[in-house]
Amino acid sequence: MAETRKFHYAWLIMGVTFLTLLVTAGIRSTPGILIVPLEHEFGWSRATISLAVSVNLLLYGLMGPFAAAFFDRIGVRRTMAVALFLLAVGVSATTLMTRPWHMVLIWGVLVGCGAGMTAYSLSATVVNRWFHKSQGTVLGVLTASSATGQLLFLPLLARLSHHHGWRSAAFATAAAALVVFPLVLFIMRNHPHEVGVSRYGAEEEAAPAQHDPGENPFRIAMGGLQRGIRSTDFWLLAGSFFVCGASTNGLIGTHLVPACVDHGIPEVAAAGLLAFMGILDLFGTTLSGWLSDRYNSRYLLCWYYGLRGLSLLGLPFALSGPQWSLSAFAIFYGLDWIATVPPTVRLTAESFGRENVGVMFGWIFASHQVGAALAATFAGTVRTYLGDYMVAFLLSGVICLMAAGLVLRINGRRLPRLAPEAA
Known part of the structure; x- marks a missing residue:
């Protein structure tokens, strides 16, 4: 069915998804505020508190x-509603x-389970179901909801x-x-055909194939994993x-x-610094989505990981240096924070098909969350036993530089350089 309305329902879906992801991001940002008060x-150690955060991060991903x-x-719609209810009760x-x-x-x-039901797979699913045009840009905006939250x-x-x-927090x-x-x-819908439209920017499309109502969701998920472990691209993307x-x-x-509190920076000021990085990431991730619609996503990822690695290598010196150096880190790192998501989703869709992007991504x-969980525990343990975070920051910078080289091998033989799309 061709779309004739000036306002497409997909934008309303995008708005509700954005708000949901924004609230989830706000909830997930809470541990950074709670560590010192707890x-x-x-009297709990930072390593003990970090363990709970690690479990949260791990389940958020799994x-x-x-x-x-x-x-x-x-x-x-039902999955999002269940997730929000779990989050409200749990928090x-x-x-x-x-x-x-x-x-x-x-x-x-x-x-962790409630937040995981509204993870980035929600963004990937919504974008691929509701948008034919400007997928990268929309995904960039949805991903940036984390920064906005x-x-x-x-x-x-x-x-x-x-x-x-x-x-009270x-x-x-x-x-x-x-x-x-x-x-x-009241607003969310599962597919465009439920409100009588096609995907945004698409010509008339058939209604999506209906899944067997008796199909086991766990079997669907495990089937995606079995497909992935046989693919080199999957391991490169996952790594x-x-x-x-x-x-x-x-x-x-x-x-x-x-870490800022350890260096004499008040907690409220440190939270403001993290929020400032969120402002920058809002622009950086949206721009990344726009770029992923137009250019080779492998090269974009190489730049993102390389620049992030350099910023993390400089963080220990920024914390102990003059105030402008920490502000410089916030600008450099903030623009790059989660800019990796749009090109990674695009490469996933190209490797495994649009219809499979939700499960595969x-x-x-x-x-991603296994890495986050291990890093949260590792950094907390380093701080507990060594007295500062320097080793954790430097090691993270090194592995980012390694990832910059790794991503160039993703889908290398099948992904030509993308020319800018026609207006």
């Missing part, structure tokens, strides 16, 4: 391919914890935690999840994204604020 209130299978089985329950294992169970398992939530959460205690993020919940129920997770969510997202994103 140390003071309960839920991705199964969430993509549930998108096919029960629909995107509220953290205010009741008194033991380290409580944090592992509530924040690590419950919140960080921008909106971190300063607020830091102030709430500082003036009213960390529990937890309740604030739970309330945000409940606000978005009805929007998902590079492992490095991405280790150098972003696991290291900087979890430990930059505590879900598994690739799982490797």
